[in-house]
Amino acid sequence: MPQKVLVCITIQQNSKRLIKKGAELASQVGGELHILHVEHGNNILTQSDAGELLQELFDYASELGGEVHVVCDEHVPERIVEFIKENQINQLVLGETMRNKIHRLITKDIENYITSTTPEVEIMVLEREKPLPIKDQEVFLQ
Template identity: 45%
Template sequence: MNYKVLVGITIQENSRRLIAEGFNLSQSIDAPLHILHIRKGETIFDRPESSELLSDLFAYGGELGGEVHFLCSNNIPETITSFIKENDITHLVIGETPNGNTISPGSSVYEQLKSQIGDIEIVVLPREIIEDKMA
């Protein structure tokens, strides 16, 4: 079987961990690495710092040999599902969302992805809590 790893990222520093996890997985199963960011809506960037962080994340993923993809959509789960099917992805690496609405077994988003994409391994990384050092 030909494996392919997809890492779903957002514009936040924690995405670097997701890319590293996806890279390690792709190396362990000898699979190409794909990195996907889906921007909700049609506006590419709400904040000026967003473009710089996304550029840094894409550069990091590219340095690791990943193929970087950027899409805009109002339906994130459906767009991820379509991308997975169109590219024959076998492994998906995603993270918990910052608001606690985790994409994990039992959550509606996780179940929606799992039911629509069938036999795929989904790795969910818990969100890393960065403590305030100034306190």
């Protein structure tokens, strides 16, 4: 069975890092790259610049050999698991959530839900990029 890597993205610039990491993983194992955006509800373009940014992410993913999928669903974690099972995904790349730890404990955390329902899938969670300290920015900009 061929290796399949899934990258779950949101409509933000930070998703490019996730796509790049997924492409690296897929390349290492000679596998397929899938990029999935699940929009909560039934309207993908809820942000004013969402269409433009989503297209930019799709173009980037396509350049790296990825197949892009967009779905709307009220139950995001369940829809991701359904996609994983339907497409026989082996590896999953997620970004660290912006929510604080207490909120994650109270609500259904996507990573924990996926881990408990698809234990055979290897999950990689990338931390959010942290801005450079001011001192390092000055050195970087010189």
